[in-house]
Amino acid sequence: MTATSPPSRRWRISPLLRRILLVNALPLALIVAALLYLDQYQHGLLTAEVTALREQARIYAGALAESAVQNNAANQPVINPDLARPLLYRLIEPTPNAQAIIYGSDGQVIANSRIRQGPGGAIITEKLPPVHPRGNFARAVSLLYDQFLAFLPNPDLTPTGTEGEAAGLGWQPSVREALRLTSAPANHQAAPFIRRAPDGRLLITVAEPIIRSKHSVGVVLLTREATEVDRAVFAIRVSILALFALALALTVLLSAYLARTIATPLLRLADSASRLREGRAAMSEPVPPAIAARQDEIGQLARALEDSAHALWTRMDAIERFAADVAHEIKNPLSSIRSAIETIRRMDDKARAARLFDIIAQDVQRLDRLISDISDSSRLDSEMSRTALEPVDLAPILAALAEIHDATRKETDPVIVLDAPKSGLTVRGAEGRLVQVMRNLIGNAASFSPPAGKIWLRGRETGSTIEIAVEDEGPGIPDAKLNHVFDRFYSERPQSESFGSHSGLGLSISRQIVEAHLGRIMAENRRNTSGTITGARFVIRIPKA
Template sequence: MTADSKRPEGSLAEQEEAPLVWSARWSLTTRILAVNILAIILFGGGFFYLDTYRTRLVDTRMDVMADQLAQLDEALEAARPDQRQRLIDSFTRATESRLRFYAPGGAKLSDSFTSGPPTYTLRDPDLQPWKRDAARAMDRGIDWIVGAPTYPDFEEPRTDVGGAWPEVVEAFRTGKASSRFRYAPERTPLLSAARVVDLETPEVMMMTLNARDITRTVRAERLRLAIVVSMVLITSVLLSLFLARTIVRPLRRLARAAVRVRLGRAREVVVPRLPSRRDEIGTLARALSDMTQALRERIDAGEHFAADVTHELKNPIASVRSAIEGLGRVTTDAQREQLLAIADEDVRRLDRLVTDISDASRIDAQLSRTLFEPIDIGLMIESMLAGRAARAGNGPNPRIAFARPRKGTTTVMGDGHRLERAIDNVIDNAISFSPDAGLVCIAATRLGDEVHIRVDDDGPGIDPDQREAIFRRFHSERPRDEAFGKHSGLGLAIARTIIEGHQGTISARDRDDGKRGASLLITLPARERSEEQG
């Protein structure tokens, strides 16, 4: 993965991080409970449906009453006068209703409750048990919650005349059927419907009905719904608490461990990895543990690096100090020139050390901010070798052979300056270990999705137990005939840092042709074919 490919991911992560506004101060447990309880509240909206269900039942019953009155009207007109009372009695018993007839002036002509036994009785709520009072209180509460329309209470008029009934007045006035909804004293629907009938004279027939079955049906449905909502609510709260516990507790453990790491009071703070968790929290725990371990290794590496720097700088500083102190004691120009030469060499060595140390300490940070671009490794190595040949003197040096690849086949995404520095360090290392008449072979090839860069030398080779150590900073294994202080011991360490910053690898091994010497292999991710064609 290249540096420029990392940036879109960061910007995407910033876009996905939506700020919490109204719930910013809520704990995770509270949010889980709130979300689940809100879902139950929405489910409890079924009470609204029951209110519309009751309204539909009432409307249907009123329509049925209107149809029944129409049928009774036809039957009364077809019957003989002496059969009409028997027909009315049969109708009221079958429908459990009450029929009253009013003259156009409002006088009551007849009443089924006076000509026969009552078919329903309005119950006094004061004489009923407390359970009925609780049911009525619940009905009122639910009606208030759902915003049900209010209906008047039913009261028998002191003087039973047509003018006391709005539905009778409306029927006389319009000539059409009229109906009303009222609450009986025990809060059950009392429905009434009035219709003009034309017997010997026009009369208004009014039918009243105490529809207790509607209340029983609605209450039964409300009870079932309340039981279901209560069970779901209890289950949801328990599951929410369980879910909050499985999420919040490990997060708190991770937070406490992170605080201990920040405070630095314990050298080896163990961040729980939660191996049994296979969800996102487990992934987070293992990522934090790995991050903490990497941070600890980084700190240790920094401490070791500082110690190594101190050690490497002490020798040339001590040598310069000794040379300067000796200048005051020498008496000949030859001795003075010798001490000055020593001091000059030590100063140059210090300059190389400081430069390499500066580069080694900044490479990681610089690579993380660098925008990678396509680099043809073959062309880059060819240009490097041309420049090296132009700078070379006439003295004996190992020869360099480069197997140049076909143009465009070894393209990678990276920072050309840094890659050139890494490969140049590897070539310098090979040259330093090769004899004057030796040969350094360089090859760059593409194998699948990788570009391989191989540098072989004719030197003494590298012992297997030293093949990893040579990439450590200030590694001191140098050729015997090399002047002291000519190399800082950071070249291969810098090369590895640069290569790994490009998602590549560098390793030491034996030469493929079996000859004496060492082979350093660099692998880098090749540029994708689609990018090359695009």
């Protein structure tokens, strides 16, 4: 046998552990992805922000329409920039994190809340104050989240990207869009513009027409940072990620535990099986005792492997003993034949040569019977493992064997006394092999019975088993030999029996057949009231069908 190196003991991720991690983590990842989507929640927050901002823009538009619109020379209402700018500054003052721009009907910018005229006529552009500073972690989460949303169906209020220049508070919808709004019907409501600035802030822009006397004289664009939306969504994202991290850690630990309790014992069992195959495992401990003691499926597997190993070693020992016994039994007649042949070559006495030829013939007959019984015994186990067991009623078989014996018996042969019911002794088995057992026991009893003696053939049901007993009136069995009569090549035969007529395998084969039927066969002596042996008794017990 070629020795193989034992598996490495260093820790590594086994295929089973990878599968357990995948199976446990995949549903968790899908749930977290679905929760991180937060589409409905964010949609509701953005809707509320847009609604509030739109109401604010309508207030601005209404105030501008009432206070900053005058008729021109053609008696058409137009926005007066000198009135619109200070009014816009006063309107936007309570909202420092917002920006408002007024477009005229011709698309020109009339007023911008972040551009003022300073002392001496200088133009001052005010920057948006940092209302909600964002750290690197918040930016990373928002960036990943927006990338994730890019692969999903977006609702109406999902953030949109920039157009042309970088998105920021100074970026607004194009003048073309503003002009389109100025010519829209009065009941038209433009969609909001939602995007992120380079620093990660979420910005919302709404457009509302300035209407005076049912004429659109301009449009006001109001932009505000959606600080509360970002904060609320970010808080939930962080909570979900924290729970995900905790659940993932528990998943990894549980997966490692499952792998340790499943994969590691299986690897140890595989190692034990490899050592058994190579013949390096001790018969007394073929698998680790700690695994065999487990009260789960792996423990059952370990115990089954242990039982298989014991059965295998027992079978190997039996084969070795059987081979040694066969070699010994075959060697005896071969030695006798060789001695007879060598003697015949050196002698001229025809009478003595004839007697030696008779010895050779008896030895050949003994070898023939021995080889036949050895062949039958060696293939019995494999044959029984392939034979389908069927219900067999032993009562008619006992009656038929008794009838055949009585029909063929000679005057000095023993008589069979049948003591069994006509039916009801049903077992599951192979009928031919069960008949072989009965014939072996009857033949054995007949060979030890006195002339015209009796053989009792009994059958009965005892609880969950069927009991068959064969009794004779012979000399019985020495008490020390009761367990050895079933050994192979047991050769204690009556002196009146011709040499070589039995191989010593009959009772051994009978025990093999009975044990293959999950039964037992025992030998005992019959005794009278004074304790004297009056014969032998062989008892078979097989589970009833």
